[in-house]
Amino acid sequence: MQRHLRISGILILAGLLTEVGSLLWSHPACFFVFLILGGSLLLSGMLLFLYYLVSGSGAAAQQADGVREAT
Amino acid sequence: MTATMTGLSAASASTTLLGFLILMTAVLVVLLIAKPGITETLSGKFLAFAGLFLFPLLAGYGGLALHLDHSKRTEFCLSCHVMERYGRSLLLDDRSHIPAVHFQNHLVPREAACYTCHTDYTLFGGFSSKARGLRHFYAQYLGTVPERVELYSPYNNRECLHCHNGSRSFEENPVHSADPGIMASIRSNQLSCIGCHNLMHDIENLEGAALWRETVP
Numbered sequence: 350m351q352r353h354l355r356i357s358g359i360l361i362l363a364g365l366l367t368e369v370g371s372l373l374w375s376h377p378a379c380f381f382v383f384l385i386l387g388g389s390l391l392l393s394g395m396l397l398f399l400y401y402l403v404s405g406s407g408a409a410a411q412q413a414d415g416v417r418e419a420t
Numbered sequence: 421m422t423a424t425m426t427g428l429s430a431a432s433a434s435t436t437l438l439g440f441l442i443l444m445t446a447v448l449v450v451l452l453i454a455k456p457g458i459t460e461t462l463s464g465k466f467l468a469f470a471g472l473f474l475f476p477l478l479a480g481y482g483g484l485a486l487h488l489d490h491s492k493r494t495e496f497c498l499s500c501h502v503m504e505r506y507g508r509s510l511l512l513d514d515r516s517h518i519p520a521v522h523f524q525n526h527l528v529p530r531e532a533a534c535y536t537c538h539t540d541y542t543l544f545g546g547f548s549s550k551a552r553g554l555r556h557f558y559a560q561y562l563g564t565v566p567e568r569v570e571l572y573s574p575y576n577n578r579e580c581l582h583c584h585n586g587s588r589s590f591e592e593n594p595v596h597s598a599d600p601g602i603m604a605s606i607r608s609n610q611l612s613c614i615g616c617h618n619l620m621h622d623i624e625n626l627e628g629a630a631l632w633r634e635t636v637p
Contacts, residue, residue, distance in 0.1 A: 351456035354468065358453040361476045365442055365449070368483040375490045376499045377557045383487055391480045398472035 353401040357394045364390030431489060438482040445475035491550055492535040500556070502565045505623040506534075513630040517619050524632055527583075537579060577606055580613045 367387035371379040448471030451458070458464035490496055498507040510523040510533065519537070522528045528536040539549045552572070559565055584590040585607070595616075596602055605611035614620060 351459075354456040354459065354472070355453050357472050358449045361472060362446065362449050362453070364476065365446055365479060368479065369442060372483065372486060372490075375493050375496045377491075377496065377553070377560070380487045380491065381557065383483060387483070388480065391476050395473050395476055398468070402469075 353397060353404075357397040357401065360390050360394030360397065362394075364388070364392075364394060434482070434489075435486065438479070438486055441475065441482055442479050445471065445479050448472075448475060488550060491553055492532045494531055494533045494535075497534040500560050502560070502569060505626055506569075506621055508626055508631070509621040509623055511631045511633055511635075512622070512626075513632045514619070517622060518614075518617055519621055520632070540576070540579065574612070575614050577609045577611075577613050581607065 364387050367390060368383055371383035371387060373379075448467065452468055452471050459468045494507075497503055509517070510520055512520040515521055519533075522537070523530060523533050535549065539546055590596060591603075596606065602611065606613065
């Protein structure tokens, strides 16, 4: 799970760097770099984090069920 | 001028806010990369949610808004090669040349000169202008730039009247007020402003024409 967090963080950091870089120039190409590259990196980082949340909750619930059955 | 200064102040404030937001997001993300174990506590989980979802979402939205604001700038429009001559036409030393007079005398904001005149002042006019920009981007980088750039539809008087309607020079102009029907025709878009005020850009006659200055200030 921590690996997912790290990867998510790296993707988001890359997206932020792309965003900052694209805002330095006023040019149509910069807008598309932000939208396509930066947006993809940010979105994938956020979605990976959400997946970590969901899968982490699912795993925790399964663990709790296992403990209840054992007791 | 005041509206321009207010606009510049608002733009500076939003840029500063976005910068702060990006910095906060980066700090949180670096912390989570360095110490992912902090998410084992409840407060750590909230921190992770803020750093890996909420703040990036806000930063992305802020970046998009700032980019859309950049797309209104004159330098943005003139950054494409096909627009170079149109940019130079703003510097023509000719008082009958409508875009040049407006640009040189601050009748439109210099930093958003193109957008001010070439945006429909309808409810979604700004949005449709930006959507058209996407088509221009495709033509510039993936398609073919036409030899002659033309408007998609006849220039609507609404765009002129957005500023000129109610102004003394417009209302009391001897030609406009010669006949009550003329004003009514102008306001109803039946008599086009550029039918008489028709010297626009005139890029065909730029060679050798006198310029106010060499570069767009």
